[in-house]
Amino acid sequence: MEFRFDEALPVLQRTPAVLRALLLDLPRVWTEAREGDGSWSPFDVVGHLIHGERTNWMPRIEHLLRYGEQVAYPPFDREAMFAASAGRSLAELLDTFAGLRVDSLSRLNALGLTDADLEKRGCHPEFGLVTLGQQLSTWVVHDLGHVRQIVRVMARQYTDAVGPWRAYLSIVRSG
Amino acid sequence: MEFRFDEALPVLQRTPAVLRALLLDLPRVWTEAREGDGSWSPFDVVGHLIHGERTNWMPRIEHLLRYGEQVAYPPFDREAMFAASAGRSLAELLDTFAGLRVDSLSRLNALGLTDADLEKRGCHPEFGLVTLGQQLSTWVVHDLGHVRQIVRVMARQYTDAVGPWRAYLSIVRSG
Numbered sequence: 431m432e433f434r435f436d437e438a439l440p441v442l443q444r445t446p447a448v449l450r451a452l453l454l455d456l457p458r459v460w461t462e463a464r465e466g467d468g469s470w471s472p473f474d475v476v477g478h479l480i481h482g483e484r485t486n487w488m489p490r491i492e493h494l495l496r497y498g499e500q501v502a503y504p505p506f507d508r509e510a511m512f513a514a515s516a517g518r519s520l521a522e523l524l525d526t527f528a529g530l531r532v533d534s535l536s537r538l539n540a541l542g543l544t545d546a547d548l549e550k551r552g553c554h555p556e557f558g559l560v561t562l563g564q565q566l567s568t569w570v571v572h573d574l575g576h577v578r579q580i581v582r583v584m585a586r587q588y589t590d591a592v593g594p595w596r597a598y599l600s601i602v603r604s605g
Numbered sequence: 606m607e608f609r610f611d612e613a614l615p616v617l618q619r620t621p622a623v624l625r626a627l628l629l630d631l632p633r634v635w636t637e638a639r640e641g642d643g644s645w646s647p648f649d650v651v652g653h654l655i656h657g658e659r660t661n662w663m664p665r666i667e668h669l670l671r672y673g674e675q676v677a678y679p680p681f682d683r684e685a686m687f688a689a690s691a692g693r694s695l696a697e698l699l700d701t702f703a704g705l706r707v708d709s710l711s712r713l714n715a716l717g718l719t720d721a722d723l724e725k726r727g728c729h730p731e732f733g734l735v736t737l738g739q740q741l742s743t744w745v746v747h748d749l750g751h752v753r754q755i756v757r758v759m760a761r762q763y764t765d766a767v768g769p770w771r772a773y774l775s776i777v778r779s780g
Contacts, residue, residue: 431762437632441759444626451622452752457612557769564768571767574760575776577627578753584616585749587606592746593739594732601750 433548433563438570442535445573446528449476452580454524460584461520472580476523477511479576483530485510487569488537494552494562495541502553608723608738613745617710620748621703624651627755629699635759636695647755651698652686654751658705660685662744663712669727669737670716677728 431437453461453472461472470478486506493503515523548563582601589602596602606612628636628647636647645653661681668678690698723738757776764777771777 431634431638431766433763433766437634440631441635444631447626448623451619451626456615456619459606459612460616463606554769557772560768560770563766564770567763567766567768568770568774571760571763571770571774571777574756575774577756578760578776581749581752581756585746585753588608588742588746591606591608591738591742593735593742594729595735595739595743595746597732599743599746599750601753602746 433567433570434545435543435566438566439535439538441570442531442573445479445577446524446531448577449479449527449580450524452577454521459587463583463587465583465586469583470579472583473515473520473523474511475576475580476520476527477515478508479573480523480527480530481510481514482506482572483527483534488534490552491538491541491562491565494550494560494565495547497552499551499553499559502555505555608742608745609720610718610741613741614710614713616745617706617748620654620752621699621706623752624654624702624755625699627752629696634762638758638762640758640761644758645754647758648690648695648698649686650751650755651695651702652690653684654748655698655702655705656685656689657681657747658702658709663709665727666713666716666737666740669725669735669740670722672727674726674728674734677730680730 453476464471490503493501543562548561548566550562552560552562552565554560585599585601589596592599592602628651639646665678668676718737723736723741725737727735727737727740729735760774760776764771767774767777
């Protein structure tokens with residue numbers, strides 16, 4: 431399937447509500463659960479999404495439109511949220527993410543992009559040539575991937591508790 | 606982590622709202638997307654959850670409490686939803702699931718179960734001895750697994766569209 435604005439925007443718009451429905455006021459054994467040392471909790475993931483909203487998605491799209499292939503994107507710190515989220519509640523983080531996502535989509539809309547713009551080219555610091563369509567598609571898949579990560583981390587807390595059903599529940603076994 | 610009612614019920618309660626936040630009024634290219642022949646679309650998954658609510662979760666819990674290890678659970682048809690969902694809208698299915706889940710949790714609550722009941726034993730038609738705690742844990746993990754499946758099916762529609770980012774987005778590569 432190719433990227434289309436009218437199909438992708440409804441996914442991006444929904445992510446804050448999905449995270450709220452899943453996580454708001456949920457017991458901390460779930461929201462602070464991890465899969466092992468160095469892995470991220472649902473709380474950490476929401477912080478990562480906030481940081482992405484601030485420094486990754488719209489900033490990179492605007493960078494690509496401004497500089498094309500001439501100037502590579504600045505690098506993105508995938509773990510900046512560990513400092514930025516410290517001392518904040520999950521409810522605050524969910525609200526912050528929701529507000530930032532509304533702002534991002536409003537900035538995107540203000541650019542008045544059309545399908546013809548999707549072929550515009552930028553430069554990624556690691557893998558070189560990328561298109562605006564690839565960047566926008568990645569935003570959608572990145573959201574979905576982190577929803578997947580959150581439910582997987584939660585499910586794995588019951589890896590032993592499900593007993594013999596483990597064999598049928600791939601979420602507690604595979605990536 | 607061991608099963609606890611006060612931790613598990615908030616997850617089971619949230620699933621209908623999670624599915625609504627994710628899927629209601631989303632373009633059909635997402636809700637009817639599949640990963641390949643014979644795989645399930647998000648629409649199919651919601652139908653499967655409805656069928657599980659009607660014939661699997663509370664019926665099995667009640668069966669276990671009534672018959673213990675003496676009578677195995679009746680088998681569960683994992684694909685009954687293909688007939689039952691035909692001709693219905695996703696909005697209808699989401700409403701049906703939400704109503705059934707409220708009923709299920711109300712029936713569960715009415716049983717007045719305590720932690721001591723979690724060791725009670727039943728008989729699964731395939732793998733024999735199971736406990737009530739394992740059955741209840743499986744209900745939670747099953748919900749989370751199907752949320753994971755839905756976001757994975759959606760993300761994979763953009764497997765090609767993300768271009769070189771594919772290498773960083775495990776959701777479009779792994780199970």
